[in-house]
Amino acid sequence: MRTTHGDATVRLYHLDGGPEGGAAETLFYGPLTKALDIAAAQSEAVQDGLFLATDNDVIAYLDLIGE
Template sequence: MRTVSDDVAVRLYHLDEEGGAAITLLYGSLAEALAAAAAQPEELQAGLYLQTSNDVVAYLDFLEG
């Protein structure tokens, strides 16, 4: 993910592997999205993605750096 500022606008969404549906959980800052993602159950975190205006990254990949 190219953007690293906590204030950047992001969309946090869950991608359902079975149905392929993307369910938006939050539109907000990166800091808000990371807090919301961390509050989700572990089994749900594997399907979470962070999207900016120019990039998309899996939440768990973002945490690994």
């Protein structure tokens, strides 16, 4: 993720592994720090499908936090 400051606007979304590629569900749109708090509060199963998107990059939540 190239935009790393805490006030960067991000989209936190969950990508499920359902049939035909699944669906993306937006959980939050706003500051990175708040998105990380919301992501951390999710179950491990949900965290596995979380992604953060900025205007120039997308990264899996677990990759971002180093797991």
